[in-house]
Amino acid sequence: MAGKPSAKSQTSAKYDQRRQEVLRAAARTFNRLGFHVATLDDVAEELGVTKPALYYYAKSKDEILFDCGRMALEAMSSALDKSPASELTGRERLIRFFRLYTEVICEDFGRCLVLTEPRDHAAKSRHENVAGRRNLNYAVREMIRDGIKDGSLRQVDDRALSIAMFDAFNGIGRWYDEKGASDLTSILDQYFSIFLQGIETPK
Amino acid sequence: MAGKPSAKSQTSAKYDQRRQEVLRAAARTFNRLGFHVATLDDVAEELGVTKPALYYYAKSKDEILFDCGRMALEAMSSALDKSPASELTGRERLIRFFRLYTEVICEDFGRCLVLTEPRDHAAKSRHENVAGRRNLNYAVREMIRDGIKDGSLRQVDDRALSIAMFDAFNGIGRWYDEKGASDLTSILDQYFSIFLQGIETPK
Numbered sequence: 001m002a003g004k005p006s007a008k009s010q011t012s013a014k015y016d017q018r019r020q021e022v023l024r025a026a027a028r029t030f031n032r033l034g035f036h037v038a039t040l041d042d043v044a045e046e047l048g049v050t051k052p053a054l055y056y057y058a059k060s061k062d063e064i065l066f067d068c069g070r071m072a073l074e075a076m077s078s079a080l081d082k083s084p085a086s087e088l089t090g091r092e093r094l095i096r097f098f099r100l101y102t103e104v105i106c107e108d109f110g111r112c113l114v115l116t117e118p119r120d121h122a123a124k125s126r127h128e129n130v131a132g133r134r135n136l137n138y139a140v141r142e143m144i145r146d147g148i149k150d151g152s153l154r155q156v157d158d159r160a161l162s163i164a165m166f167d168a169f170n171g172i173g174r175w176y177d178e179k180g181a182s183d184l185t186s187i188l189d190q191y192f193s194i195f196l197q198g199i200e201t202p203k
Numbered sequence: 204m205a206g207k208p209s210a211k212s213q214t215s216a217k218y219d220q221r222r223q224e225v226l227r228a229a230a231r232t233f234n235r236l237g238f239h240v241a242t243l244d245d246v247a248e249e250l251g252v253t254k255p256a257l258y259y260y261a262k263s264k265d266e267i268l269f270d271c272g273r274m275a276l277e278a279m280s281s282a283l284d285k286s287p288a289s290e291l292t293g294r295e296r297l298i299r300f301f302r303l304y305t306e307v308i309c310e311d312f313g314r315c316l317v318l319t320e321p322r323d324h325a326a327k328s329r330h331e332n333v334a335g336r337r338n339l340n341y342a343v344r345e346m347i348r349d350g351i352k353d354g355s356l357r358q359v360d361d362r363a364l365s366i367a368m369f370d371a372f373n374g375i376g377r378w379y380d381e382k383g384a385s386d387l388t389s390i391l392d393q394y395f396s397i398f399l400q401g402i403e404t405p406k
Contacts, residue, residue: 001358036239142401152398156396157393160390168367170374171370191363195398195402198400198402200355200399
C-alpha cells in the first residue's frame with residue numbers, strides 16, 4: 001500500500017484543509033467588520049456553519065487572529081528569500097520584496113495582519129507577532145543598506161525609509177479593491193516610480 | 204460694564220474649556236488602549252473624575268470620537284490656507300501642508316483621527332468625518348496638479364501620490380514617540396528627502 005495515504009492522514013489532511021477555510025473566512029470577517037467588532041457568530045455566519053461546528057476548528061478570536069497573522073508572515077518571509085541575494089542589487093531586492101509583500105497584504109490573511117496591531121493580540125501570542133513584523137523590517141533595512149553599498153541606492157536613512165515604505169505599501173492593503181478601477185500592478189508601478197525617482201523636477 | 208464678560212459667558216467659557224480637557228483625555232485614552240477596547244470608565248479614570256461627572260460633558264464614546272476627529276480636521280484645514288496659494292509653488296505648498304499635518308497627527312486629537320477609521324464612527328457622524336478626510340485628500344491632489352503645472356513637480360499620478368504620502372505620514376502619527384531618539388523635524392526632513400528626491404542613484 002506504499003504511496004497511498006492512510007485513512008488517518010487523509011482525515012488529518014481534510015481537517016487541515018477545512019481549518020484553512022475557517023481561518024480564511026475569519027480573516028475576511030475581521031477585515032470587513034473590524035477585529036474588535038466581529039464576533040465568532042459573524043465568522044460562523046460567513047462560513048455558513050453553526051458556532052459549535054466552528055469551535056471544532058478554532059476556540060477563540062485570539063487563536064484565530066494569531067494564526068491568520070502567522071499565515072501572512074510566513075507568506076511574506078518566503079518572499080524574502082526567493083532567489084540568491086548576491087544576484088541582485090539592493091534596489092532590485094527592495095522592489096522585488098515590496099511587490100510580493102503587497103500581493104500578500106491584498107489577500108485575506110495579509111490584510112488581516114495590516115488591519116490589526118500587535119496590541120490586538122493576546123499577550124502570549126503578541127511577542128511572536130511583533131517578532132515576525134520586526135524581522136521583515138530588519139530584512140528591508142538590510143536591503144537598503146546593501147543598496148547603498150552596491151551603489152544602486154543613494155545615501156538615505158534605512159530606518160526612516162523602511163518605515164515610510166511599509167506604511168505606504170500597507171496602506172494599499174487597506175484601500176485596494178480588486179473590483180476597483182486600478183489593477184495592483186499599475187498601482188505598484190506608480191508607487192515604485194514615486195519612491196525610486198522622487199517627485200520633484202530634477203534640478 | 205462694556206468689555207467685562209457676563210457671569211453667564213464666563214460659565215459657558217469655563218464649560219467649554221473643561222469639555223476640551225475631557226475630549227483630550229478621551230483622545231489620549233482611545234489612542235493608548237484602542238477605541239474599541241477603551242471604555243468611558245477608562246476615560247473617567249484618565250481624568251480623575253467619576254463617570255457621572257464625565258457624563259456632564261459627553262454622553263457617549265461615539266459623540267467623543269466624532270468631536271475628537273472634528274478638532275483634528277479643523278486644525279488640519281487651517282493648515283491648508285495659511286498663506287495665499289499664489290505665492291508658493293505646488294511643491295512648496297505640499298511640503299508646508301504635510302509638515303503642519305504631521306504636527307497635528309502627532310498630537311492627541313490628530314493621533315485619534317489616524318488611529319480610527321470611518322467605520323469606527325456611528326452612522327450619523329461618519330458622513331461628516333469621511334467628508335473631512337476627503338477634502339484634505341482633494342486639496343493635496345490639487346497642490347500636486349498645480350506643482351506639475353508650475354514645473355516644480357514632475358509628471359506623477361496625483362491620486363497615487365496623495366494616498367502614498369497620507370499613508371506614509373499617517374504612519375508617523377502611529378509610531379512617533381516624542382520621548383524617543385528622533386525629533387519630529389528630522390523625521391520630516393528624511394521623509395521629504397525620500398519623497399522629493401527619491402531613493403535611487405541618479406542615472
